[in-house]
Amino acid sequence: xxxxxxxxxxxxxxxxxxxxxxxxxxxELAPFYEASFGSIYPxxxxxxxxxxxxxxxxxxxxxxxxxxxxxxSAGRLAFLDALAEPPSRDRTRSDFLAILLFADLLPAxxxxxxxxxxxxxxxxxxxxxxxxxxxxxxxxxxFVLGHALALYEAAIAYVEENRHLVESEALLAKAGPGSGSGSGSGxxxxP
Amino acid sequence: xxxxxxxxxxxxxxxxxxxxxxxxxxxELAPFYEASFGSIYPxxxxxxxxxxxxxxxxxxxxxxxxxxxxxxSAGRLAFLDALAEPPSRDRTRSDFLAILLFADLLPAxxxxxxxxxxxxxxxxxxxxxxxxxxxxxxxxxxFVLGHALALYEAAIAYVEENRHLVESEALLAKAGPGSGSGSGSGxxxxP
DNA sequence: GAAACCATGTAAGTTGTTACATGATTGG
DNA sequence: CCAATCATGTAACAACTTACATGGTTTC
Numbered sequence: 544x545x546x547x548x549x550x551x552x553x554x555x556x557x558x559x560x561x562x563x564x565x566x567x568x569x570x571e572l573a574p575f576y577e578a579s580f581g582s583i584y585p586x587x588x589x590x591x592x593x594x595x596x597x598x599x600x601x602x603x604x605x606x607x608x609x610x611x612x613x614x615x616s617a618g619r620l621a622f623l624d625a626l627a628e629p630p631s632r633d634r635t636r637s638d639f640l641a642i643l644l645f646a647d648l649l650p651a652x653x654x655x656x657x658x659x660x661x662x663x664x665x666x667x668x669x670x671x672x673x674x675x676x677x678x679x680x681x682x683x684x685x686f687v688l689g690h691a692l693a694l695y696e697a698a699i700a701y702v703e704e705n706r707h708l709v710e711s712e713a714l715l716a717k718a719g720p721g722s723g724s725g726s727g728s729g730x731x732x733x734p
Numbered sequence: 735x736x737x738x739x740x741x742x743x744x745x746x747x748x749x750x751x752x753x754x755x756x757x758x759x760x761x762e763l764a765p766f767y768e769a770s771f772g773s774i775y776p777x778x779x780x781x782x783x784x785x786x787x788x789x790x791x792x793x794x795x796x797x798x799x800x801x802x803x804x805x806x807s808a809g810r811l812a813f814l815d816a817l818a819e820p821p822s823r824d825r826t827r828s829d830f831l832a833i834l835l836f837a838d839l840l841p842a843x844x845x846x847x848x849x850x851x852x853x854x855x856x857x858x859x860x861x862x863x864x865x866x867x868x869x870x871x872x873x874x875x876x877f878v879l880g881h882a883l884a885l886y887e888a889a890i891a892y893v894e895e896n897r898h899l900v901e902s903e904a905l906l907a908k909a910g911p912g913s914g915s916g917s918g919s920g921x922x923x924x925p
Numbered sequence: 926g927a928a929a930c931c932a933t934g935t936a937a938g939t940t941g942t943t944a945c946a947t948g949a950t951t952g953g
Numbered sequence: 954c955c956a957a958t959c960a961t962g963t964a965a966c967a968a969c970t971t972a973c974a975t976g977g978t979t980t981c
Contacts, residue, residue, distance in 0.1 A: 544829045545940075552836055562960055571835065575828040582941055584962055605949050607960045626836055630829030630848070632855075637766040638735045638821030640881060644762065645743055645817055646874035657821070664823075683837035686899045690831060690892055697888030701881055708877045736968070753932055773969055775934055796977050798933045 544625065546578045547586040551622045554596055554614040561587055561610065571684065574668070574691055587612055595621050646709035658706050662699060669695040735816065737769045738777040742813045745787055745805040752778055752801065762875065765859070765882055778803055786812050837900035849897050853890060860886040 553559065553567045561584050568578045587610075590596040595618035601609045614622070639661055646654055672692040676685065744750065744758045752775050759769045778801075781787040786809035792800045805813070830852055837845055863883040867876065 544827075544832050549832065552832070555836065555839065560960075561962090562958090572832065574824075575826045575831045577825065579942055580960095580962080581943070581964095588962095603960080607947090607962085609960070622836075623839060626833055626840060627844070630833055633765075633826065633828040633830065634768065635766045635824065635826045636735075637824040639824065640766045640878050641735050641740065641743070641763065642817055642821055643881075644874045644878045645746065645813075646877065647872060648746065648814060649817060653818070681838060682899050683835045686837065686896055687831050687835045689896055689899075690834075690889070693888050693892035694885055697884050698881070701884035705877055705880055708873050708880075751932075752934090753930095770970055771932095771934080772936095772971070779934095794932080797931065798975090800932070 544576075544631075546582045547589060548622070548625045549576060549578070550583060550586045551590060551595060551614060551618055551625070554612055555619065555622060558611055558613045560612070564612075575687075590618070594618075643709055651710045651712050654709050655706075658702060658710075662702060665695045665699050665702075669699065735767075735822075736777075737773045738780060739813070739816045740767060740769070741774060741777045742781060742786060742805060742809055742816070745803055746810065746813060749802055749804045751803070755803075766878075781809070785809075834900060842901045842903050845900050846897075849893060849901070853893060856886045856890050856893075860890065 549568070549572060550564055553564055553571060556567070556571070559567065561580065564583050564587070565578070565580060568576060568583075572578075587596065587598075591598050591612070594615060596612045596614050599611050599613070601611060603609050639657065642649070642657065643654070669692055672688055672695070676688055676692070680688070740759070740763060741755055744755055744762060747758070747762070750758065752771065755774050755778070756769065756771060759767060759774075763769075778787065778789075782789050782803070785806060787803045787805050790802050790804070792802060794800050830848065833840070833848065834845070860883055863879055863886070867879055867883070871879070
């Protein structure tokens with residue numbers, strides 16, 4: 544799903560300026576999409592040309608005119624079509640995991656620092672989602688926020704329980720065959 | 735971390751042809767990176783020019799010469815430098831979650847189909863990771879595989895427990911305020 | 926007999942980011 | 954007083970992907 548389509552989708556929720564669309568990417572669509580102004584403004588321009596959104600300008604003193612975009616009925620239909628398409632599979636890129644794959648090339652204290660930072664970041668993200676979940680929310684939003692929270696919490700738990708795998712110098716070269724550890728909870732090898 | 739650097743990293747594990755690097759992306763670096771031939775071959779060419787890898791050609795009958803790449807000591811140093819850089823934050827894009835955010839625009843049976851497919855895909859991915867974890871593995875690889883497994887399992891559990899949020903027509907318009915549901919386990923609202 | 930695997934590479938195209946250009950207002 | 958917020962846009966650049974080009978071999 545490209546930025547253009549996502550802008551259209553966000554405009555089904557409420558009318559917005561480009562600036563507000565950016566913020567919507569950072570709340571509604573975080574943490575599973577992001578977009579910069581450099582892609583949002585051209586996308587809104589194209590949607591306007593295509594008649595999928597309409598634009599009204601609100602003059603403002605001492606600021607550039609605010610341009611408010613509203614989705615048109617053609618836009619709604621187009622967005623429904625896009626939603627009906629089979630979703631392409633998730634794509635993730637994680638420097639953190641790439642680095643940890645090569646853990647044996649790095650000193651344990653460096654890894655410990657990286658892991659501490661990651662845990663702190665995830666804990667703060669989880670806390671923020673929890674506070675958002677306290678409000679009344681549309682079902683889709685609630686589902687998606689809860690999903691993000693569940694993944695953050697799983698990642699935190701996993702990293703806390705298994706960081707010893709990459710932090711013990713003695714174990715860096717190799718680890719014994721897994722004891723199965725069926726359900727992903729608990730340590731993957733003895734400490 | 736760009737494809738070029740990741741190729742270099744994979745070559746610290748073993749010497750490989752471009753074709754084998756592609757497969758390594760699909761095993762070692764899955765599911766948190768991917769790359770096509772169109773980026774791998776040029777990356778290997780550039781690394782060779784820069785002296786970070788060496789290339790030897792193995793003539794083969796009835797096939798293009800196989801070109802085997804080996805990392806050089808300059809290459810090892812360069813990769814260590816890259817690993818020491820602070821990791822950029824994870825970026826995920828998920829059409830599935832984007833679609834679910836707009837669940838109220840879609841019929842419940844369509845959503846049910848999407849969710850069934852996602853569960854099947856995640857279950858199969860989890861099964862495959864479990865079988866890989868049965869072998870003896872370097873610590874970094876084990877950590878990273880276990881991480882992927884933990885996230886798949888958390889996603890499966892969450893979706894199974896909360897799909898009712900988006901599948902009950904009656905609840906589509908809005909959901910009540912959360913009962914907190916502190917630790918992400920359990921349902922977010924009553925069924 | 927079709928699909929997947931082996932094996933390399935290029936060119937064109939997509940999609941997006943970063944930096945540039947500009948500048949007032951508000952909150953800590 | 955410094956950072957963040959509000960507000961829009963363009964141009965240059967980066968990084969990939971897809972499709973094209975080629976073709977034997979192995980497995981179901």
